[in-house]
Amino acid sequence: MATATRRDEPAPTLDSDWVRAQFPALAGDWVLMDNAGGSAPLAAVIDRIAGFMSRWPVQLGATYGASAEAGERLADARRNLAGLLAAGGGEPPTPEELVVASSTTELMQRLARAIGADLGPGDEIVVTEVDHEANISPWRRLAERGVGIREWPLNLDTQRLEPADLVPLLNERTRLVCFTHASNLLGEVTPVAQITALAHEHGARVVVDGVAYAPHRPLAVRDWGVDFYAFSLYKVYGPHCALLYGRREHLERLPNLNHSFFRREDVPGKLEPGAYPYELLYGAGAVPAYFDELGHQAGGAEGRTAAYAAIRSHEARLTALLLDYLDGRTGATVCGQPQASPARLPTVSFKVAGRVSSEIPPVCDRAGIGIRWGHFYAPRLVDALGLTDRDGVVRVSLVHYNTEAEVRRLTEALDRAW
Numbered sequence: 001m002a003t004a005t006r007r008d009e010p011a012p013t014l015d016s017d018w019v020r021a022q023f024p025a026l027a028g029d030w031v032l033m034d035n036a037g038g039s040a041p042l043a044a045v046i047d048r049i050a051g052f053m054s055r056w057p058v059q060l061g062a063t064y065g066a067s068a069e070a071g072e073r074l075a076d077a078r079r080n081l082a083g084l085l086a087a088g089g090g091e092p093p094t095p096e097e098l099v100v101a102s103s104t105t106e107l108m109q110r111l112a113r114a115i116g117a118d119l120g121p122g123d124e125i126v127v128t129e130v131d132h133e134a135n136i137s138p139w140r141r142l143a144e145r146g147v148g149i150r151e152w153p154l155n156l157d158t159q160r161l162e163p164a165d166l167v168p169l170l171n172e173r174t175r176l177v178c179f180t181h182a183s184n185l186l187g188e189v190t191p192v193a194q195i196t197a198l199a200h201e202h203g204a205r206v207v208v209d210g211v212a213y214a215p216h217r218p219l220a221v222r223d224w225g226v227d228f229y230a231f232s233l234y235k236v237y238g239p240h241c242a243l244l245y246g247r248r249e250h251l252e253r254l255p256n257l258n259h260s261f262f263r264r265e266d267v268p269g270k271l272e273p274g275a276y277p278y279e280l281l282y283g284a285g286a287v288p289a290y291f292d293e294l295g296h297q298a299g300g301a302e303g304r305t306a307a308y309a310a311i312r313s314h315e316a317r318l319t320a321l322l323l324d325y326l327d328g329r330t331g332a333t334v335c336g337q338p339q340a341s342p343a344r345l346p347t348v349s350f351k352v353a354g355r356v357s358s359e360i361p362p363v364c365d366r367a368g369i370g371i372r373w374g375h376f377y378a379p380r381l382v383d384a385l386g387l388t389d390r391d392g393v394v395r396v397s398l399v400h401y402n403t404e405a406e407v408r409r410l411t412e413a414l415d416r417a418w
Helices: 016-021 042-055 063-083 104-116 137-145 165-168 192-201 248-253 278-284 286-295 303-327 363-364 380-383 404-415
Strands: 098-101 122-130 148-154 174-180 206-209 228-232 242-246 334-335 347-352 373-376 392-396
Touching: 042 063, 042 278, 042 286, 063 098, 063 278, 063 286, 098 104, 104 137, 104 206, 104 228, 104 242, 122 137, 137 148, 148 165, 148 174, 148 248, 165 192, 174 192, 192 206, 242 248, 278 286, 286 303, 303 334, 303 347, 334 363, 363 404
Parallel strands: 122 148, 122 174, 174 206, 206 228
Antiparallel strands: 098 242, 228 242, 334 347, 347 392, 373 392
């Protein structure tokens, strides 16, 4: 089990040169600050994908050597990734509790289709107006079956989801509470364990979108008590695929979405129709090993624990540097919490008085810096913030391979955008 860094110990320090050497894309000219849309992949991930496609271009389940070897390697990758979901504590999920697909959007749509088969009039689902649409639209569509949809709104005063605002929405008819672990626009961490406990008190299960959280903080799905938790590996330095954790007893209750010969107890296969991207899952198996090595490079005895402590400390410095800059710019308003805090991730969105957001990133383009504008698949949140007619927000999304020098280069470019 992972253990936390003692408070009286200094946080492990990232070796940025070593970190950046692990990502081939960082050798180019562009400064990549659109990481919430997709991070750079590790060199080890790229090598494993190429190796799998070269050596094991086969279907699984046969007795001949290549097929058997491929199955063993994919089973190892799934076990390694299960460990990543316990990096912050608790026992890891079993490999059978992980469902693989191309994206979190696909996984949520499959999950809604399966859960929805047992829901109807009289049942209620809580969704938020803060989430990425991946964790809203599939559930809202169940209204066609007579399911009641209740919306947990953004608290405009605090600029976050408040558990107190959820309480009036819960009752004996609540079947699911679907929410984000961190907003991909506001960068605010949601107290998952607290919300999960509230939902469970009313007999409801929780479905958590962890996409914006997973690149920055360790996961601990068992300790949090969540029922379903999804995130995309292509935003956690891996290839374009995603994982859904579901407690086994919940997965077994779901109907089969695969071929007719699959049984209810056939997890996760019954939720992976058409199989899954074998080579990508194998490539993703390099991600947990990277966190282990990163922690050792940072000087920690426990690799993964030290890695996340170092990431947190490094990203906090980057976030504070950017937020301090925006605080000093006349006309700039940060969406979400304007100060660095333990609950603040390095995803920073802002607006500029008198400007539409689409005018800002092109200035940074000319400086070789990749940032973005828009609603980031959270149009309900942008509408709640009153920014739909202003082309949404400008978003800068940093990760641990970014540097203070890159943030200063960004602020110099932004100076020319005002």
